[in-house]
Amino acid sequence: MLSDDLKSMFDRVIARYPLKRSAIVPLLLFAQDELGYISDEAIEEIARRVEVPPIEVVEDIGYYSMLHRHPIGKYNFQVCTNVSCQLLGGEEILAHCSKRLGIGHKQTTSDGQFSLEEVECLGACCGAPAMQVNYDFYENLTPERVDRLIEELKANGRAR
Amino acid sequence: MSDYQSYMKGSPLEVKVISARFGLPNSTSIDTFVAHDGYKGLAKAFQMGPEGVINEMKNSQLRGRGGAGFNTGLKWSFVPKQTDKPKYVVCNADESEPATCKDRPLMEYDPHQLIEGIVIAGYAIGAHQGYIYIRGEYRYLMDILDRAIAEAYARGYLGKNIQGSGFDFELCTHTGAGAYECGEETALLNSLEGLRGYPRVKPPFPAVVGVYGCPTIINNVETLCNVPHIVLKGAEWFAGLGTPKNGGTRLFCLSGHISRPGVYELPMGFPLRKMIEEVGGGIPRGKKLKSVIPGGSSCPLLSADEIDVPMDFDSLAKIGSMLGSGGVVMIDEDTCMVKVAQRIMKFYAHESCGWCIPCREGTAWLKALLDRLHGGGGLADDPDTALDASYNILGKSLCPLGDAAAMPTISIVNKFRSEFDEHVRLGACPYAGRGSGFGARGWGAA
Ligand SMILES: Cc1cc2nc3c(=O)[nH]c(=O)nc-3n(C[C@H](O)[C@H](O)[C@H](O)COP(=O)(O)O)c2cc1C
Ligand code: SF4
Ligand code: FES
Numbered sequence: 001m002l003s004d005d006l007k008s009m010f011d012r013v014i015a016r017y018p019l020k021r022s023a024i025v026p027l028l029l030f031a032q033d034e035l036g037y038i039s040d041e042a043i044e045e046i047a048r049r050v051e052v053p054p055i056e057v058v059e060d061i062g063y064y065s066m067l068h069r070h071p072i073g074k075y076n077f078q079v080c081t082n083v084s085c086q087l088l089g090g091e092e093i094l095a096h097c098s099k100r101l102g103i104g105h106k107q108t109t110s111d112g113q114f115s116l117e118e119v120e121c122l123g124a125c126c127g128a129p130a131m132q133v134n135y136d137f138y139e140n141l142t143p144e145r146v147d148r149l150i151e152e153l154k155a156n157g158r159a160r
Numbered sequence: 161m162s163d164y165q166s167y168m169k170g171s172p173l174e175v176k177v178i179s180a181r182f183g184l185p186n187s188t189s190i191d192t193f194v195a196h197d198g199y200k201g202l203a204k205a206f207q208m209g210p211e212g213v214i215n216e217m218k219n220s221q222l223r224g225r226g227g228a229g230f231n232t233g234l235k236w237s238f239v240p241k242q243t244d245k246p247k248y249v250v251c252n253a254d255e256s257e258p259a260t261c262k263d264r265p266l267m268e269y270d271p272h273q274l275i276e277g278i279v280i281a282g283y284a285i286g287a288h289q290g291y292i293y294i295r296g297e298y299r300y301l302m303d304i305l306d307r308a309i310a311e312a313y314a315r316g317y318l319g320k321n322i323q324g325s326g327f328d329f330e331l332c333t334h335t336g337a338g339a340y341e342c343g344e345e346t347a348l349l350n351s352l353e354g355l356r357g358y359p360r361v362k363p364p365f366p367a368v369v370g371v372y373g374c375p376t377i378i379n380n381v382e383t384l385c386n387v388p389h390i391v392l393k394g395a396e397w398f399a400g401l402g403t404p405k406n407g408g409t410r411l412f413c414l415s416g417h418i419s420r421p422g423v424y425e426l427p428m429g430f431p432l433r434k435m436i437e438e439v440g441g442g443i444p445r446g447k448k449l450k451s452v453i454p455g456g457s458s459c460p461l462l463s464a465d466e467i468d469v470p471m472d473f474d475s476l477a478k479i480g481s482m483l484g485s486g487g488v489v490m491i492d493e494d495t496c497m498v499k500v501a502q503r504i505m506k507f508y509a510h511e512s513c514g515w516c517i518p519c520r521e522g523t524a525w526l527k528a529l530l531d532r533l534h535g536g537g538g539l540a541d542d543p544d545t546a547l548d549a550s551y552n553i554l555g556k557s558l559c560p561l562g563d564a565a566a567m568p569t570i571s572i573v574n575k576f577r578s579e580f581d582e583h584v585r586l587g588a589c590p591y592a593g594r595g596s597g598f599g600a601r602g603w604g605a606a
Binding site: 016018019021022023024026029050052059060063064066067078081082083084087088120121122123125126127128132139 | 163166167246255256257258259260261263264295296297298299300332334335336337338339340351352353354355356357372413414415416417421422423453457487489491495499500503504507510511
């Protein structure tokens, strides 16, 4: 179920554009932020509100790499291995995360807590090697910092 | 949030125009902004009139900071004056060119500067609506901008009859959701219309037929942040900061093998060698420099003997490269250039939107070839084949992403050919175990 807050946000966002379908990508991302993924119900609701067939919404989901149709971990580790990060050990960070979490690229731990993804440049190149956990940036990473972060998330958690 | 200390280390060689307010307490608030010349450029623009603003922009020699370096005032002058259609200003905050992280501090530390620039741009071309297209990963920046926009509305710097001028302007943020190609201006327009981010054929150019089929100017965040300063202090002052035809300063993002990585505001035309040695503190661990990416991963790479060059658009073009997006990456002697080429191609193969065949097939094919070469399974003529395939993408694709994949590859194969041949001869990577990785900056495994 989509919350009332989300639905009223949908109305506000759609009103920003002369063409309703302009709101599709923002609405998908906002729905995903609340639900953790994009459900069939969200697709139907968004399509109805922006007045396009649901298939056009589904086509967009396939194009944008941040959008996903299935639940992923509560904490999504997105490790950059692009060139600035690569030069300072981005690939080693990715391998370390993979080892520590026991999952590979685009996989989720069986308890649903963690997902891992190798991503392209995050715009954090001067803090390389860098990653995002959900929307939070973590920069100047070392394997030890990654370990501490995983422990902290396990112990204290953080709101999505 | 980004760590201010880590990005803004500062250097006595900086000339601060657009980063001048970054370090102020509460730098994102409208009160701080107004107390430090904020929205004064807008007031002056209303006195100058739209034509006056466009002329000032042209004379300032401000060139687009998104990568292509087109004269901003000239671009604005292409917007038709007589038209019944609404016009739009779109700010490109997609910042996805690998090695580029300069729009981020501009939005994080001084959001009102960007808003002021957008409103002036709207006034100059007669637009009444603006959108800031932000990459989806920059959610915290969208929140900062949304708050700043709300403040600007509350104080009458956005909305109806701005500051009693009779000019109306609406502004909001718009989020992408992960796609490098959406930074290309026509793909961005499609994305803004709720479509997949495939580029459009040019002409018509967006200034004439842009979003919703209406005249639209698209400018990078940094470009627009310069606008209030040009209006306030004049074209002559701005042009004088840089080199001929390259006005102003630029935010350079120093990354890779450099002692003091960070974002530094330096005059256009600042010498690259000095940037590396004095601003960035040189290459860590006493290593020698091997190569430099001068402006994001789409630019041809420079070898270490090409760094005596002023960092402006024309000087970089003269030596066969590009100033690009301001992302300057230092690469040290321990680095395998085949691996660098492979990683760069992996990016373009992943981001190719698949619309045209030379780019879609060529990047995937080159990625496989470079994987094989780096893995030690390359054939003697693979380096030539890589060049051949790159030349078959260059100039043959619909949007510049194809060229962006080909150009760095061609430069790396040509300038570091012996490393490719060495991989073939040894059947393995000669740099294995030597690489830099952690510890490259000294803090490494701490
Ligand atoms: C594949 C590709 C990606 C691009 N990404 C960006 C980007 O992230 N940000 C940006 O400002 N310009 C980007 N550009 C350049 C834009 O197409 C356009 O030239 C720019 O936004 C114009 O603004 P400017 O004149 O102020 O630079 C990209 C171009 C290409 C071909
Ligand atoms: S050059 Fe590449 S990214 Fe550009 S339209 Fe063609 S396939 Fe798409
Ligand atoms: S290259 Fe990793 S954040 Fe830019």
